[in-house]
Amino acid sequence: MASRSTFATAPKPLRADDLACFRGGRMVFERLSFTLDPGELLYLRGKNGSGKSTLLRLIAGYLRIHGGTLMVGDDAWWRGDAALSEALIYAGHDNALKPVLTLRENARELTRLMTGHAVGDVALADAADVFGLTGLLDQPVRYFSSGQRHRSNLMRFAYLKRPLWLMDEPTVGLDTENREALAGLMRAHLDAGGMIIAATHDPIGVEGAMIDMRDYQPKVSLEEAWL
Structure with a gap:
């Protein structure tokens, strides 16, 4: 059974306000806001290409923010920030x-x-x-x-x-036993005050809030649609 974690850095709330990301010649998402406090889990849902993986990679520091802000505690996030890299684990x-x-x-x-x-x-x-x-x-x-x-x-x-876990489709290829093991590991992490953002199509069995990435797709104007 997983034990309570002793983190390398103290957990701090993660707050996004009006985030936008441009990638591959298009705006992937915009006006995306959320707050993730210690002990909380946030699921990212949406069809393929809706921006779930892009958001995780942006938070992990692999992609640039093209609009809005991302705060870790009282500090503004910036790409390459060593303090942020020491606070998270990413698995793509x-x-x-x-x-x-x-x-x-x-x-x-x-x-x-x-x-x-x-x-x-x-x-x-x-x-x-x-x-x-x-x-x-x-x-x-x-x-x-x-x-x-x-x-x-x-x-x-x-x-x-690390207090912040970024998980991209963690249940892919897992049988029932290993799904339960994953859920147990996630619960122990949350109980210890950790935070998780998980992009997944499948239910994991751990309670959490949800963001539907379809709600943050760019709005195309009538003029743009005719171009």
Whole structure:
């Protein structure tokens, strides 16, 4: 069972006001506002291309804000802010794993890059146990199935202590047992005062607020529609 987290940085509210993002030659979303307090979960819903992944990547610092503001506590967010990067974990569609390394080596490398420290063997073993990966810790990732790689990618949430989790379609490829493990991990994180933003089409079984990205699609004027 997941234990209460001791975060590297204290959780602070995340507030977005009239956010807009332009990408690929189009405005993906605009006028998007929300507040996420410690202990809260926010789901992002909407069809493919509606901006769920874009919003997560924007918050993670991979994309620019083209309108509005994003605040972490009383501080304005800005791209490349070291304080923000120390406060979050992001897991996207692509599994950030090096195939030639073992799962243990991948975890150690990620921890070193994100924290400058090594992950302890006990913490790593506990994290692997959450998703049934204990027997695979010393196997090269290139031999893993797609489901095992996805669970290995999610495992970072169990050993990296960050208050804000950004999760992009975390349930993809998970069976019932591992969905329940994910839900338990998320509940423990929220109980400890952590925050989660999850883009998903599937119910996870953890209570949270929801943003429908369709509500923030750009409004096309009649004049623009005829161009």
